[in-house]
Amino acid sequence: MSLIEVSPCTPNLGAIITGVDLSKDLSDSDADFLYDALLKHLVLFFHDQHITPEQLSGFASNFGSLQGRHHTYEALEGFEHVTVLDMGPENPPDSAEWHADLTFSQDAAFASVLQGIEIPSVGGDTLWANCFAVHDALPSGLRKDLEGLSAVHDMGSFRSHAYKAGGVDGINERMESVGSAVHPIIDHHPVTGRPFVNVNETFTVHISGMTQPESRRLLNYLFDLINRPQFHVRLRWQPGTIALWDNRGSQHYAVDDYFPERRVMHRVVVESDVRQPNS
């Protein structure tokens, strides 16, 4: 029997997990238990887990294969799977906007694990949104219209990094290497089959088959809906807090309200879901 306890944070998403020590290897049954809790609550929070980068990668590997070095952010020396998000006034974050990770890839990431390393004395919270609940809140006529539509995702605001690094050539090169993807606006979770709204204000740039003004108006309507607080959970980080989220149907937003303080996080992205056939 598992000693792990799951305490939901809101009716829509988020749960605090206790009764597990992430510095130790998880048993198969505990890993399965956490996976089921992840599918149900979309984002799981673990406090007081002061684990090493190796243990962080080991924990993430319980759920699938890990992404290699990120195309933009630095990896922790000696740990190519561990991305360092070191943000402050000199290096402001680009994640203070709603996004799901890597939706500019045809196979967007399955999950991410984020660990608080250096946390501002106040601020620097992260919010997650439940896009299944956003889908369920759509007016039924609009939902039907959206069911036939797809949208283009590309590197969105990563353009700023690319421009800073290499001007217009930098943007063109990065666009070529990162690519773009087209996803249905009403997408389905690959395991539960539940429908969710799959557009995000960072990476979704155009609704296929529409003029740009039409597309912009409809996207803005959906972005406003995703931005409503009843679909959110908000995490106050401490050093040693870890969040694990299912990227398929959730979005997140890292609040950039802590300058001149610094905020340092370690992140590991789980590319594919080991429990999902053919993932």
Ligand SMILES: O=C(O)CCC(=O)C(=O)O
């Ligand atoms: O730093 C955070 O709280 C979230 C980082 C983020 O947006 C990401 O990992 O995609």
